Amino acid sequence: MKIYIETHGCTFNQADSDIMAKMLSETHEIVQDMADADVIILNTCYVKLPTEQKMITQIRNIKMKYPDKKLIVGGCMVEVDPERLNKFAGDDCWIGPHKVDKINDVVDKAIKGEVVHEYGKTNLVKAGVGIKSSNSLIHILQICEGCEGQCTFCCTRLARGYLVSYPIDVLVEEAKDAISNGCKELQVTAQDTACFGNDTGESFAELLNRLGSLEGDFKIRVGxxxxxxxKGKLHDVIDAFKNNDKIFKFVHLPVQTGSDKVLTEMNRMHTLDEYKYIVNEFRKEIPDISLATDIIVGYPTETEEDFSETLDLIREIKPDIIHISKYMHRPGAISNSLDEIDHKVMKDRSHRVNDVKSEVMLENNKKYEGTTQRVLIIGEGSTGGYVGYTDTYKNVIVDNAKIGTFVNVKILEGKRTYLLAEVIQ
Structure with a gap:
């Protein structure tokens, strides 16, 4: 049968689709056009309300446009909100993120006209040689699933469950296989990479050191x-970043708010001083490291003073990348019991934080002008040219380059979200 897989959401979800595609390709044909498929697998994301609405719209569109094709709904929506999913796709097959190893069975039953809803938590290890296609420039290395957090606003933990770390030896073998097959960017991925090993006694820093010692010309992006x-492993992790040239000097450390009060109410389990200490320690040991963070605007208990503290924090720590989300209730989230703030206030705050974001990101990128950088070229740009990343994971656009190679470039201009450059000999 011909099968089309459509994936939404994070890199972890993409890796789940890669696993399903690998398993299905042994007996079926994976096609790149939905119109050509006999079976459509929709791997859903459910992290935000707009995403939820997008998933429901896509389910409706597929069922309306292709009523004779078999639809299988997968991903986080299956675990987070099966009651709502049942209203739109109760007569279709489902497969939860913990059951991706059952995909062949679900497809076979769907083809026969059976309706099966395969979901629920397991301790499935999604790592190992041959579990995903390794013939790719970018390889997603899932190191663990689930987390140990209890953030009040989050529904992803309902989908992914408690922490299940995968064995270091298995992860290293998967990475070696991918690199030997042409991988140039190894994306170390999890809901929270830093909690790796807390359940098994293995060390996150050791994993990074093992991956960084592998032979080959490639880079590692830590999620x-x-x-x-x-906490308790910070300096070991910093040393791993510092001592391994293959690791991008880039950290993604979500703070969500600049208010200690709201941090407590979000149950983030760290203070603002602890966050700043982590950032400062990374920058002290690796001065040119890039920082990405996440901000939630309009958490139900956020006051104008709290929001001002968030703006102050952004101006103080000057992140290179800032992901901004407007708060919205999510199924099963603890904060659902709180009243949302006025949406006009939320919209105003979102505009204001975006203005500060633009200022800070442009200021950071302007500092690269005139410098020479080593860049990994990973693909063609959406509007022309070629896209690559510096050692600090700065997005670079050049006119001409060969995909999959490392080139030296001179930075001509720092834009808000990327660097414009030319290749030099």
Whole structure:
């Protein structure tokens, strides 16, 4: 049968789709156009309300446009909100993120006209040689699933469950296989990479050191680290970043708010001083490191003073990348019991934080003008040219380059979200 897989959301979700595609390709044909498929797998994201609405719209569109094709709904929506999903796709097959190893069985039953809803938590290890296609420039290395956080606004933990870390030896073998097959960017991925090993006794820093010691010309991008999870292991992790040239000098440390009061109410389990200490320690040991963070605007208990503290924090720590979300209730989230703030106030705050974001990101990128950088070229730009990343994971656009190679470039201009450059010999 011909199967089309559409993926939404994070890199972890993309890796789940890669696993399903690898398993299905042994007996079926994976196609790149939905119109050509007999079976459509929609791997959903459910992290925000607009995403939820997008998923429901896409389910409706697929069922209306292709009533004769078999639809299988997968991803976080299946675990987070099965009651709502049942209203729109109760007569279709489902597969939860913990059951991706059952995809062949679900597809076979769907083809026969059976309706099966395969979901629920497991301790499935999504790592190992051959579990995903390794013939890719970018390889997503899932190191653990779930987290140890209890953030009041989050529904992702309902989908992904408690922490399940995968064995270091298995992860290293998967990485070696991917690198030997042409991988140039290894994306170390989890809901919280820094909590890796807390359940098994293995060390996150050791994993990074093992990956960084592998032979080959490639780079490692470390995914999001929850600040609370770095307590007790911070300097070991910093040393791993500092001592391994293959690791991008880039950290994603979500803070969510600049108010200690709201941090407590969000149950983030770290203080603002602890967050600043983590950032400062990374910058002290690796001065040119890039910082990404996340901000939630309009948490139900956020006052104007709290919001002002968030603006002050952004101006103080000057992140290189800032992901901004407007607060919205999510299914199963603890904060659902709180009243949302006025949406006009939320919209105003969102505009104001975006203005500060633009100022800070442009200021950071302007500092790169005139410098020479080593860049990994990873693909073509959406509007022309080629896209690559510096050692600090700065997005670079050049006119001409070969995909999958490292080139030296001179930075001509720092834009808000990227660097414009030319290749030099």
């Amino acid at each position: 999001m680290m929850h600040p609370k999870s770095l």
